[in-house]
Amino acid sequence: MPRIGVFVCWCGSNIGGVLDCPQLAREAASFPGVVYSVDYKYMCSEPGQNLIIEAIKEHRLDRVVVASCSPRLHEETFRKALARAGLNPYLLEMANLREHCSWVHAKEPEKAQVKAVDLVRRAVAKAALLQPLVSSQIPVTKRCLVIGGGIAGIQCALDIADAGHEVILVEREPTIGGNMVKLDKTFPTLDCSACISTPKMVAVASHPNIKLYTYAEVAEIGGYIGNFKVKIKQKARYVDHDKCTGCGTCWEKCPSKVPDDFNGGLGTRKAIYIPFPQAVPNKPVIDANHCRVFNNKKCRVCEKLCPTGAIDYEQQDTFIDEEVGAIVVATGYELFDWTKAYGEYGYGMYPDVITGLQFERLVNAAGPTGGKIKRPSDGKEPKTVVFVKCVGSRDEAKGKSYCSRVCCMYTAKHAHQLLEKVPDSQAYIFYMDVRTPGKGYEEFYQRTVQDGAIYVRGRVSKIYQSGDKLVVRGADTLLGRPVEVKADMVVLATAMQPAAGVETTARLVGAPVDQDGFIQEAHPKLRPVETHTAGVYVAGCCQGPKDIPDTVAQASGAAAKVVGLLSHSKMSTSAMISTVNEALCTGCMLCEPVCPYKAIEPKVITERLPGQPPRERTVAAVNSGLCQGCGCCNVACRPGAIQVKGFTNEQMLAEVDAICL
Amino acid sequence: MPVTNEKDWEPKIVAFFCNWCSYAGADLAGVSRMSYPPNIRIIRVPCSSRVHPRFILRAFERGADGVLVSG
Numbered sequence: 174m175p176r177i178g179v180f181v182c183w184c185g186s187n188i189g190g191v192l193d194c195p196q197l198a199r200e201a202a203s204f205p206g207v208v209y210s211v212d213y214k215y216m217c218s219e220p221g222q223n224l225i226i227e228a229i230k231e232h233r234l235d236r237v238v239v240a241s242c243s244p245r246l247h248e249e250t251f252r253k254a255l256a257r258a259g260l261n262p263y264l265l266e267m268a269n270l271r272e273h274c275s276w277v278h279a280k281e282p283e284k285a286q287v288k289a290v291d292l293v294r295r296a297v298a299k300a301a302l303l304q305p306l307v308s309s310q311i312p313v314t315k316r317c318l319v320i321g322g323g324i325a326g327i328q329c330a331l332d333i334a335d336a337g338h339e340v341i342l343v344e345r346e347p348t349i350g351g352n353m354v355k356l357d358k359t360f361p362t363l364d365c366s367a368c369i370s371t372p373k374m375v376a377v378a379s380h381p382n383i384k385l386y387t388y389a390e391v392a393e394i395g396g397y398i399g400n401f402k403v404k405i406k407q408k409a410r411y412v413d414h415d416k417c418t419g420c421g422t423c424w425e426k427c428p429s430k431v432p433d434d435f436n437g438g439l440g441t442r443k444a445i446y447i448p449f450p451q452a453v454p455n456k457p458v459i460d461a462n463h464c465r466v467f468n469n470k471k472c473r474v475c476e477k478l479c480p481t482g483a484i485d486y487e488q489q490d491t492f493i494d495e496e497v498g499a500i501v502v503a504t505g506y507e508l509f510d511w512t513k514a515y516g517e518y519g520y521g522m523y524p525d526v527i528t529g530l531q532f533e534r535l536v537n538a539a540g541p542t543g544g545k546i547k548r549p550s551d552g553k554e555p556k557t558v559v560f561v562k563c564v565g566s567r568d569e570a571k572g573k574s575y576c577s578r579v580c581c582m583y584t585a586k587h588a589h590q591l592l593e594k595v596p597d598s599q600a601y602i603f604y605m606d607v608r609t610p611g612k613g614y615e616e617f618y619q620r621t622v623q624d625g626a627i628y629v630r631g632r633v634s635k636i637y638q639s640g641d642k643l644v645v646r647g648a649d650t651l652l653g654r655p656v657e658v659k660a661d662m663v664v665l666a667t668a669m670q671p672a673a674g675v676e677t678t679a680r681l682v683g684a685p686v687d688q689d690g691f692i693q694e695a696h697p698k699l700r701p702v703e704t705h706t707a708g709v710y711v712a713g714c715c716q717g718p719k720d721i722p723d724t725v726a727q728a729s730g731a732a733a734k735v736v737g738l739l740s741h742s743k744m745s746t747s748a749m750i751s752t753v754n755e756a757l758c759t760g761c762m763l764c765e766p767v768c769p770y771k772a773i774e775p776k777v778i779t780e781r782l783p784g785q786p787p788r789e790r791t792v793a794a795v796n797s798g799l800c801q802g803c804g805c806c807n808v809a810c811r812p813g814a815i816q817v818k819g820f821t822n823e824q825m826l827a828e829v830d831a832i833c834l
Numbered sequence: 835m836p837v838t839n840e841k842d843w844e845p846k847i848v849a850f851f852c853n854w855c856s857y858a859g860a861d862l863a864g865v866s867r868m869s870y871p872p873n874i875r876i877i878r879v880p881c882s883s884r885v886h887p888r889f890i891l892r893a894f895e896r897g898a899d900g901v902l903v904s905g
């Protein structure tokens with residue numbers, strides 16, 4: 174007979190305020206196998222854990238039930254406590270009294286109490302059948318894949334590489350740098366974005382531990398933590414980068430002009446191009462959609478003029494295989510396409526209604542106007558500019574329900590830049606709220622107000638062209654009256670959303686996305702840089718909108734996690750995986766095709782039965798590195814030979830019986 | 835439809851929730867302080883594919899009025 178101890182946690186008033194914990198502990202004492210039960214304010218605290226450890230020793234407990242919060246939060250904590258008491262950590266079972274009972278049934282405490290008793294009874298029934306488990310060891314490939322070369326990916330790659338591990342950085346654009354290099358100055362200190370980001374880009378390219386793939390994408394990922402196999406697709410650049418010196422003759426002479434996406438479409442670039450002068454690598458690619466050669470026209474100018482013969486119109490996409498132990502997703506953001514949703518702002522019909530990112534290019538000395546603020550329609554300097562915040566953010570009807578977090582600050586920055594650069598200019602800012610949580614942020618906003626920016630609290634209901642002016646109509650909800658501004662230009666602070674293709678990346682790495690499409694972190698507070706897939710981490714705006722300081726902090730956080738993983742040459746696998754009872758296995762191999770992880774293979778064993786000659790027989794074998802313990806095989810197995818450790822048929826049926834009592 | 839005339843009859847629902855999605859979802863419901871009727875008892879499984887038809891039959895045998903498998 175097992176000796177089970179039941180430990181009921183109050184979690185302060187979280188559980189204790191709804192459920193009668195002492196009564197629960199008394200009731201638990203009557204369940205089969207329970208030899209000790211007790212309640213305590215905070216079981217996860219040090220005194221709480223010590224209480225468990227002492228009770229294990231004093232009452233010679235060999236199974237432990239902790240009735241507290243979700244096992245997804247504290248199973249590890251309590252398993253460690255068991256190990257410290259000298260018990261196998263898998264002899265623990267938890268009852269989820271908080272998330273699944275007291276928090277959701279706070280209004281019906283009596284019924285919640287009845288349910289809580291059932292939940293504890295279930296846990297006790299399972300605990301009685303728990304078996305000690307051990308995990309096995311698998312090797313760790315000491316190399317990390319970082320997907321996305323924005324500031325998040327750059328910082329993360331540098332930190333991991335500096336710690337002495339190899340990094341493979343994959344960026345789909347022809348250059349690394351992401352959105353940050355498009356910015357002019359950065360709030361709240363107004364340091365020049367290029368000056369602080371381009372040195373990091375160079376550091377990436379020259380780091381001996383970093384292998385950089387630009388204009389490349391991840392095509393396939395297989396394997397598991399410590400042992401991922403990655404296939405990278407190097408898109409054809411039609412320029413041999415080994416030969417190219419980046420001299421620039423080709424893009425100077427190329428006759429095809431294309432709207433320049435790096436400049437938000439405000440200028441043009443050539444069909445053979447580098448996105449911007451400080452691009453890393455500083456070598457061009459040919460945009461086949463716009464190159465004359467690929468559109469069956471005569472040209473080949475670049476090929477003729479290239480002094481090193483680097484142009485190669487025949488180049489093909491190539492695939493490279495890499496092995497890594499960890500993966501960081503840092504694919505960043507893009508701006509919500511307001512032109513499809515906001516008819517009242519002209520659906521993108523008016524050239525002088527632009528986005529914040531376009532404004533960044535207009536004030537940027539390296540931008541299409543050389544840093545002079547000129548409006549797109551006629552190149553005139555705009556005197557009156559209206560800034561509209563929350564376009565697509567906090568607007569469930571047309572855009573996203575969330576706040577994009579950076580717009581209040583960059584709008585203050587833009588207003589400040591306008592007032593500084595354009596004499597006699599006026600900045601009107603329509604806002605719902607001004608949110609400035611961050612070091613030096615509120616002070617920065619106040620300065621912009623002192624600069625003379627006019628903040629109008631209210632939404633803009635209409636923008637239309639009248640002559641060479643844009644009429645902006647809105648409401649001032651503080652004064653309770655309509656407002657109309659005749660503006661020369663309008664800048665929309667549009668919502669940040671995950672970069673296109675995030676679902677594909679999420680599927681490749683096996684990490685879920687949240688309701689807004691951002692990569693879901695494993696826990697919103699306690700595991701902010703991990704995902705639900707072991708060995709896969711997340712950094713930057715692909716996890717949610719954030720500014721550069723937060724992005725960099727998160728990237729370094731993810732790097733620390735990766736370095737922690739890669740600092741071991743072996744790691745333990747989950748102990749709760751499938752195991753085959755070879756004596757029962759008939760070798761039907763029905764389990765093999767159902768396994769989503771390809772973890773089951775046939776194996777031939779030699780069987781020696783007394784009084785019979787030895788004979789060979791096929792049975793199923795589980796690869797402990799690949800098995801994730803889902804239990805598909807367990808269900809498919811007709812003789813019941815394969816069982817998931819920790820979720821065996823016997824254990825599960827006992828749970829069902831106990832919970833239905 | 836309950837096979838009883840009792841007015842205050844309440845069904846007993848046994849739920850098998852996948853640890854990685856619906857179980858986490860039920861956790862999130864708690865964290866978000868949503869509320870739902872306390873008739874449901876959740877059993878954690880490592881994946882909805884772990885739910886053997888036998889578990890469902892057994893729940894009905896033992897008096898469950900409904901079984902919810904989610905994953």
Ligand SMILES: Cc1cc2nc3c(=O)[nH]c(=O)nc-3n(C[C@H](O)[C@H](O)[C@H](O)COP(=O)(O)OP(=O)(O)OC[C@H]3O[C@@H](n4cnc5c(N)ncnc54)[C@H](O)[C@@H]3O)c2cc1C
Pocket residue numbers: 320321322323324325326343344345346349350351352353356358359360361389390391503504505506507529530533579583586672673674678712713714715719720721722724
């Ligand atoms: C108008 C505007 C002004 C701003 N001003 C400031 C400011 O002044 N101060 C401040 O702190 N913050 C500012 N921000 C916020 C800042 O831009 C972000 O915090 C920062 O750029 C986020 O970096 P990231 O690396 O997460 O994402 P990104 O910069 O978006 O980088 C992601 C990278 O991943 C690549 N990528 C995407 N998908 C894939 C894929 N599938 N495979 C390979 N590569 C991929 C992209 O090409 C890109 O290079 C501003 C934002 C906007 C919109």
